Amino acid sequence: MSSQAQERDGIEEEAHNKPSNSETQPLLERRTSPTSINNQPSDNPTKQLTARHAFAVLVTLQIGSGIFASPAQVDSNVPSPGAGLLVWVLGGLLSWAGAASFAELGAAIPLNGGMQAYLAYVYGDTMAFLMAWIYIMAAKPSAMAIQSIVIAESIGSISSNPTAAWLLKLIAALAFVVMVLLNSINTKVTLRLSESFTGIKLLTVFLVVLGGTVAVIAHLVNPNSSLSGGEDWYSKNWFATRSTTSEGHTIDWTSMSTWDRYGHYSAAIYGGLWAYDGWDNANVVASEIRNPGQALPKAIKAAMIVVLGSYELVNIAYYILLPWSAVSSSxxxxxxxxxxxFGRWAGVLVSILVAVSCAGSITSNVFTIGRLTVAASEREYLPAILGQRGLPWRQTQAPILSSDPDIDSQMNGIAFQNQDKLSHFDAPIYANLLALSLTLVYIFTGSFRTLLTFVGMAMWVFYVSTVLGLLLLRRREPELHRPYKPSVILPATFVIVGTFIVVRSAIFAPAQAGVLACLLIIGTLISRLRAR
Known part of the structure; x- marks a missing residue:
């Protein structure tokens, strides 16, 4: 019997013996049986993270490519710079509540598989399948399309002349094809690429904040200095209403109804939440940290303060360096x-850094969607050919890598089984080809802001469902040992506010909501047919 068949038989036997409230094992998972969760020793020697380590992991995961692009989405959908900064605060606080909720789940239910494992544990197999389906078919490809578009925008902004839209699409497509090819060599290459990009992201954030600081100092020394940025930051009211532009349409805030304002604010919040994305990996930190009851609150609080403060400073720097009408233009x-x-040289330097940062985010997404697709094919959710690894003429029977589908690969704990049997070309080629095809479709048919709203809705449907599951578990399994248990106000607020944002944005953007609804319906039908 092959190793894959033995592994599948073992998984099916474990699934048969587990409690009825978790019908089928989630993808990408080597998990402890739910019945043994509370029997694990509290001094597990595998827990290596301290509060300081957890803080570093959470900060690194959240500061990514979004902060270099999504401010335009935020600014164009708020009436003033001051309102935009408040949206960034709201996004940070909402992410804070979500991180605390996911950390409780990670500490109480130490299962590999992250959000998908919790959805399966609380709701059963259909919900876990839908999460995998939406992430493979929509969320991850759209996210990679956004990052590819930002690479193209960064390259195009170097030129003094406007770059044609079709040329930007072509550059984005070529950039993504190159990244998929690089990530289709083998796992080691992917991991090395991902690790090398982390420091570049942090460096770029630092340079933006430094640029804003230099502009303020230059203005204080000499109000007429050419280094003092735009004039709006010291000559206008930061909270005064002004017209904004979104995808070529002028938004008149003075004549807008309250309901329409909420729609624009929902779109703006998605821009902020895109930049904060990564907080959902607090569950991984929770499962690896020593003394989570005391260390986790400190790590989460410190990390969110640092990230929120950094994003506020970066956005203030944007408003200082640019005329306010230009913030939403790119x-x-x-x-x-x-x-x-600071001149062309600074623009060229930052364009390179932003492009490389986005390439790092693409690397992480290619890694996770590839492994998620392989695992889905092994579970017979998708055609078996998508589970094949390596070159078509040199297939390997290496077992699936254990990985959380939501975590950036540079921070992932990757377990190799029978590593000596791995082929040098062990990347999931067919899974990567599927991701390549889907992402190219999104690149050529969507725009940055359309895709950003679509990704936000797709991800937040499952974020809200997961935190709602936490509240259900508190009622259904009150005896479950919870080393870390934040106030019920945090998950309750997250569910209420998150639900409102998803519903209002779906009404505000019916096209994206319609595509997502169709995918959910198709996924549900496939799941039901598969269960027969």
Missing amino acids: DAVAVVALGSA
Whole structure:
């Protein structure tokens, strides 16, 4: 019997013996049986993280490519710079509540598989399948399309002349094809690429904040200095209402109804939440940290304060370096801001750094969607050919890598079984080809802001469902040992506010909501047919 068949038989036997409230094992998972969760020793020697380590992991995961692009989405959907900064605070606080909720789940239910494992544990197999389906078919490909578009925007912004839309699409597509090819060599290459990109992201954030600081100092020394950025930051009211532009349409805030304002604010919040994305990996930190009851609150609080503060400073720097009317004009706002304030050389430098940062995010997404697709094929959710690894003429029977589908690969704990049997070309080629095809469709048919709203809705449907599951578990299994248990106000607020944002944005953006609804219906039908 092959190793894959033995592994599948073992999984099916375990699934048969587990409690009825978790019908089928989630994907990408080597898990402890739910019946033994509370029997694990509290001094597990595998727990290596301290509060300091957990803080570093959470900060690194959250500061990514979104902060260099999504400010344009936020600014165009709020009436003033001050309102935009408040949206960033709201996004940070909402992410804080979500991180605390996911950390409780990670400490109480130490299962590999992250959000998908919790959905299966609380709701059963259909919900877990839907999460895998939406992430494979929509969320991850759309996210990679966004990152590819930002790469193209960054490259295009170097030129003094506007770049044609079709050329930007072509650059984005070529950039993504190159990244998929690099990530289709083998796992080691992917991991090395991902690790090398982390420091570049942090460096770029630092340079943007430094640029804003230099502009303020230059203005205080000499109000007429060419380094003092735009004039709006010291000559206008930061909370005064002004017209904004979104995808070529002028938004008149003075004549807008309250309901329509909420729609624009929902779109703005998605831009902020995109930049904060990564907080959902607090569950992984929770399962690896020593003394989570005391260390986790400190790590989460410190990490969210640092990330929220960094994002506020970066956005203040954008408003200082640029005329306010220009903040929403480009999806590569960091490049435009530093280039406008300090000259072409600064713009070229930052465009390279932003492009490389986005390439790092693409690497992480290619890694996770590939492994998620392989696992889905092994569970017979998708055609078996998508589970094959390596070159078509040199297939390997290496077992599936254990990985959380939601975590950036540079911070992932990757377990190799029978590593000596791995082929040098062990990447999931067919899974990567599926991701390549889907992402190219999104690149050529969508825009940055359309895709951003679509990704936000797709991900937040499952974020809210997961935290709602936490509240259900508190009532259904009150005896479950919870080393870390935040106030019920945090998960309750997250569910209420998150539900409102999803519903209002779906009404505000019916096209994206319709596509997501169709995918959910198709996924539900496939899951039901598969269960027969």
